[in-house]
Amino acid sequence: MIKVVDLYKSFGSLEVLRGINNEIHKGEVVCIIGPSGSGKSTFLRCLNLLEEPTRGEVFIDGVSLTEHRDNINKLRQKTGMVFQQFNLFPHMTVMENITLAPIKLKGMKKEEAREKAVSLLRKVGLYDKDNEYPNKLSGGQKQRVAIARALAMDPEIMLFDEPTSALDPEMVGEVLSAMKQLALEGITMVVVTHEMGFAREVGDRILFMDEGMIVEENTPEELFGNPKNERTQSFLSKVL
Amino acid sequence: MTVIMEWIAKLSDEIFFNLIREDRYLYFVKGLGISLQLTFYAALIGGCIGLMLALARLTNNRLLNFIATKYIDIIRGTPVVVQLLIIYFAIFATTSLPKVTVASIAFGINSGAYVAELIRAGIQAVDKGQMEAARSLGLSYAQAMFYIVIPQAIKNILPGMGNEVISLWKETAIAGFIGLEDLMRGADIVRARTFSNYTPYLVIALIYYYITISMTALLGKLERRMRKSD
Ligand SMILES: Nc1ncnc2c1ncn2[C@@H]1O[C@H](COP(=O)(O)OP(=O)(O)O)[C@@H](O)[C@H]1O
Ligand SMILES: [Mg+2]
Numbered sequence: 498m499i500k501v502v503d504l505y506k507s508f509g510s511l512e513v514l515r516g517i518n519n520e521i522h523k524g525e526v527v528c529i530i531g532p533s534g535s536g537k538s539t540f541l542r543c544l545n546l547l548e549e550p551t552r553g554e555v556f557i558d559g560v561s562l563t564e565h566r567d568n569i570n571k572l573r574q575k576t577g578m579v580f581q582q583f584n585l586f587p588h589m590t591v592m593e594n595i596t597l598a599p600i601k602l603k604g605m606k607k608e609e610a611r612e613k614a615v616s617l618l619r620k621v622g623l624y625d626k627d628n629e630y631p632n633k634l635s636g637g638q639k640q641r642v643a644i645a646r647a648l649a650m651d652p653e654i655m656l657f658d659e660p661t662s663a664l665d666p667e668m669v670g671e672v673l674s675a676m677k678q679l680a681l682e683g684i685t686m687v688v689v690t691h692e693m694g695f696a697r698e699v700g701d702r703i704l705f706m707d708e709g710m711i712v713e714e715n716t717p718e719e720l721f722g723n724p725k726n727e728r729t730q731s732f733l734s735k736v737l
Numbered sequence: 738m739t740v741i742m743e744w745i746a747k748l749s750d751e752i753f754f755n756l757i758r759e760d761r762y763l764y765f766v767k768g769l770g771i772s773l774q775l776t777f778y779a780a781l782i783g784g785c786i787g788l789m790l791a792l793a794r795l796t797n798n799r800l801l802n803f804i805a806t807k808y809i810d811i812i813r814g815t816p817v818v819v820q821l822l823i824i825y826f827a828i829f830a831t832t833s834l835p836k837v838t839v840a841s842i843a844f845g846i847n848s849g850a851y852v853a854e855l856i857r858a859g860i861q862a863v864d865k866g867q868m869e870a871a872r873s874l875g876l877s878y879a880q881a882m883f884y885i886v887i888p889q890a891i892k893n894i895l896p897g898m899g900n901e902v903i904s905l906w907k908e909t910a911i912a913g914f915i916g917l918e919d920l921m922r923g924a925d926i927v928r929a930r931t932f933s934n935y936t937p938y939l940v941i942a943l944i945y946y947y948i949t950i951s952m953t954a955l956l957g958k959l960e961r962r963m964r965k966s967d
Binding site: 545547570571573574576577578580582584585586587588597598601602643646647650 | 866869870871872873875876885888889
């Protein structure tokens with residue numbers, strides 16, 4: 498579904514991604530772990546071209562993103578992204594946040610979009626928040642609205658960049674359980690996370706990144722239980 | 738006592754000659770209308786030009802960027818009265834556009850350069866995550882700007898815009914240079930008839946001042962209301 502071939506990314510002279518190859522299959526939940534600054538976010542952002550790769554290719558359903566830049570808005574509809582800082586639109590209600598893209602981009606009728614939004618909000622466990630503005634919500638609620646907003650476009654793949662890192666500890670659980678729910682429904686997910694418990698429980702495959710490369714990848718059992726690479730071992734010993 | 742009586746008599750004379758006789762107050766009333774009209778249209782034109790320049794400066798297109806930067810440089814680097822005269826004599830001399838239209842365009846062109854910087858700063862102050870979230874949903878750059886970034890930027894821009902309109906209001910007093918009969922020119926005309934020292938100017942100073950403080954108060958109200966909706 499997503500295929501990454503020989504991906505490089507530099508910011509000026511700083512080489513952030515140094516040759517990434519990977520393939521993410523339909524229905525898979527891939528968790529990316531690794532020390533901060535290792536290029537996890539940059540990698541994720543290359544998957545929807547929020548970052549422009551310096552070299553290499555990203556294919557979604559066989560279509561190269563970099564070769565179809567002129568069609569990027571259409572291609573981006575295949576991926577939904579959830580950010581660490583939520584990035585809800587503060588001047589719009591929860592309902593407007595969620596329905597904007599389906600109405601403007603898919604030509605969905607307002608009524609239909611609203612119905613869909615309500616069911617998505619239910620799915621992430623939010624009731625009676627439709628007409629609130631984001632600043633009235635807690636962090637956990639904001640992030641769940643952000644998830645619903647991304648889902649509203651029916652993406653084939655959901656990208657999460659440390660979705661719980663900006664949350665107070667007591668709100669982490671509600672967001673993770675919403676994500677777990679999505680995983681159970683078979684949605685393809687790529688999740689950058691520091692929540693090792695989540696990665697272990699929900700992930701089908703774990704990628705360990707360090708210094709711009711995928712140093713090790715494996716099933717959660719293997720990677721957490723029996724890490725092969727020295728750097729993986731040292732990282733896990735620090736975070737577990 | 739007699740001093741006061743004399744002073745009152747003089748004042749009523751001044752008022753009579755400068756305002757009432759031959760309906761001279763009409764010069765002020767008509768001038769006020771022209772000045773307000775000029776400010777209104779110049780602000781409108783300036784707003785549009787400013788928005789375009791700001792967007793041009795925010796894109797990666799080198800040529801657009803260069804043009805916008807030069808425009809802003811040149812306009813801010815030359816006196817507005819010189820710009821007004823150039824536009825009037827060089828550019829509009831051959832057309833039959835009404836003077837107030839020409840002046841509106843000239844002041845709009847000038848104001849646009851200042852507004853551009855206001856808008857640019859206001860847009861840049863919007864969190865970058867907003868644009869990214871919008872683009873990640875599949876919105877185009879233009880859609881993201883229009884639906885997401887600009888509505889938020891307006892809050893940042895509004896106070897500066899208000900001040901810009903207020904300075905425009907005062908700046909338009911030079912419109913008489915191209916023969917437009919604005920408020921300032923109205924005072925000139927009356928003074929030429931009455932040979933008063935300064936009474937006509939005192940009258941327009943009061944009018945300019947009153948309009949200015951009214952606009953300031955209005956702006957304050959608007960800002961307070963916007964803050965409430967935060
Ligand atoms: N837009 C950018 N400009 C310059 N450097 C950047 C930019 N984005 C990220 N970096 C740098 O790239 C490196 C990797 O960043 P990032 O992908 O955010 O790492 P991670 O998500 O693993 O913490 C860091 O050193 C960061 O400072
Ligand atoms: Mg990161």
